[in-house]
Amino acid sequence: MTVTEDIRGTIQDLRATVAELHSELTRYQLVIWTAGNVSARVPGHDLMVIKPSGVPYDALSADTMVVTDLHGELVEGDYSPSSDTSAHAYVYRSMPEVGGVVHTHSSYATAWAARGEPIPCVLTMIADEFGGEVPIGPFALIGDESIGEGIVATLRKSRSKAVLMQNHGPFTVGDTARAAVKAAVMVEDVARTVHLARQLGEPLPLEQSDIDRLYARYQNVYGQH
Numbered sequence: 001m002t003v004t005e006d007i008r009g010t011i012q013d014l015r016a017t018v019a020e021l022h023s024e025l026t027r028y029q030l031v032i033w034t035a036g037n038v039s040a041r042v043p044g045h046d047l048m049v050i051k052p053s054g055v056p057y058d059a060l061s062a063d064t065m066v067v068t069d070l071h072g073e074l075v076e077g078d079y080s081p082s083s084d085t086s087a088h089a090y091v092y093r094s095m096p097e098v099g100g101v102v103h104t105h106s107s108y109a110t111a112w113a114a115r116g117e118p119i120p121c122v123l124t125m126i127a128d129e130f131g132g133e134v135p136i137g138p139f140a141l142i143g144d145e146s147i148g149e150g151i152v153a154t155l156r157k158s159r160s161k162a163v164l165m166q167n168h169g170p171f172t173v174g175d176t177a178r179a180a181v182k183a184a185v186m187v188e189d190v191a192r193t194v195h196l197a198r199q200l201g202e203p204l205p206l207e208q209s210d211i212d213r214l215y216a217r218y219q220n221v222y223g224q225h
Helices: 005-028 085-094 107-115 124-130 146-155 177-200 208-220
Strands: 036-039 047-050 068-069 074-078 100-103 162-165 169-174
Touching: 005 036, 005 177, 036 085, 036 177, 047 085, 047 177, 068 085, 074 177, 074 208, 085 100, 085 146, 085 169, 100 177, 124 208, 146 162, 146 169, 146 208, 162 177, 169 177, 169 208
Parallel strands: none
Antiparallel strands: 036 047, 036 100, 047 068, 068 074, 100 169, 162 169
16 A cells, blocks of 8 residues: 555645644653654545654654554554554554544553553543543553454443553544544543542542533533534
8 A cells, every 4th residue: 555646745734743743742741751652544545644663752753753554554654653553553443433543651541550440430521521431441462453452342332532451551532633632631630630539538420310411511512613
């Protein structure tokens, strides 16, 4: 598979967008060193743009982003793709509604993943953004599609745009890469807040009917349309 001239402009725009979104991960202190990654689907094509493996964040640019197919094979770029490319690719193949995938090792969300415990829906923000608890996905080793399989299996049973992969960390999805980054920022924020609440006592859960109403309002009414 090659990048044809009819999508060259789209690819360049996505390279710039994905590079810029990685700066949001450092801005919100969701990653350290070279860990973490953002990817974006190329609309209408079996391609994605993703961060290269092991390249420092301050060296990332549109030109360092790589293009792969949806089986993780390099199509265009001067670097090897992220070590999580197979997981991203599996998500895109399995969930056509997803346009962006993000992985971080943000401290509080990853701490919940280390415990193998979902973040309970005890805040209106969690109901708004995730539609219920933030679920735990199964443990899987890096290197093949196992992580992607766990992400998809978990998210298909939930309204959440985030999954905490056990002993690993959060993965988030969105209809765009920017939406997936937002979910990564939000999941770290609520992971921290619920952790702090637990230091004071047991947080109070929301009623399911209230969760449903909050989620519907946030997804369909909140903001500018």
